[in-house]
Amino acid sequence: xxxxxxxVLLFLIMDPLGNIPLFLxxxxxxxxxxxxxxxxxxxxxxxxxxxxxxxxxxxxLRVLQLKQESVSIAGxxxxxxxxxxxxxxxxxxxxxxxxxxxxPFIVPMAIPGIAGPSAVAAVMLLANSYPGRTVDWSVALSLxxxxxxxxLLSSTYLFRCLGTSVLVAVERLMGMLLVALSVQMFLDGVMxxxxxxS
Numbered sequence: 001x002x003x004x005x006x007x008v009l010l011f012l013i014m015d016p017l018g019n020i021p022l023f024l025x026x027x028x029x030x031x032x033x034x035x036x037x038x039x040x041x042x043x044x045x046x047x048x049x050x051x052x053x054x055x056x057x058x059x060x061l062r063v064l065q066l067k068q069e070s071v072s073i074a075g076x077x078x079x080x081x082x083x084x085x086x087x088x089x090x091x092x093x094x095x096x097x098x099x100x101x102x103x104p105f106i107v108p109m110a111i112p113g114i115a116g117p118s119a120v121a122a123v124m125l126l127a128n129s130y131p132g133r134t135v136d137w138s139v140a141l142s143l144x145x146x147x148x149x150x151x152l153l154s155s156t157y158l159f160r161c162l163g164t165s166v167l168v169a170v171e172r173l174m175g176m177l178l179v180a181l182s183v184q185m186f187l188d189g190v191m192x193x194x195x196x197x198s
Contacts, residue, residue: 003136010144012178013119016151018171020159026104043149046114050123050141057124068128069193075121076186082118083182086175
């Protein structure tokens with residue numbers, strides 16, 4: 001996997017366009033002067049969490065005695081479920097609903113909004129599959145996070161310009177791409193496991 005394709009994968013998983021309505025809803029009761037600050041804080045928390053799993057994920061897998069193939073298969077399943085929910089979203093949204101009566105902190109914006117289980121599984125899989133390319137995966141993660149940050153920080157403007165219908169259409173298209181990527185990840189894991197077993 002190239003650095004660019006890894007970055008695109010992580011960007012699709014973070015789903016910034018799909019998160020715009022959720023984030024605007026969560027921030028509606030926050031003081032307008034603090035909204036950008038809260039969003040930046042949540043983005044930075046998500047980035048730190050993802051980098052922790054990128055650099056520490058391999059050691060965690062060793063401690064848990066998990067093989068690369070099982071992580072690939074599990075990551076594919078999680079990505080598939082997220083992708084399906086993006087294509088056919090439930091009423092409460094991809095990550096669940098909830099009224100934001102207070103300022104959101106970590107949950108649900110940073111986790112699972114940006115650094116969800118699928119993003120964590122993806123960075124762990126990248127780090128475990130190609131341990132010598134940590135710099136490439138760091139670049140891919142940084143670029144995906146930066147693109148996500150730019151979109152989410154302009155969320156009010158994008159929501160006003162594009163409207164709900166366009167954002168929903170883009171989110172469903174991203175969901176379709178994510179489903180295709182998840183099936184490939186799952187099949188790669190199964191093929192690797194079959195080769196290992198034979």
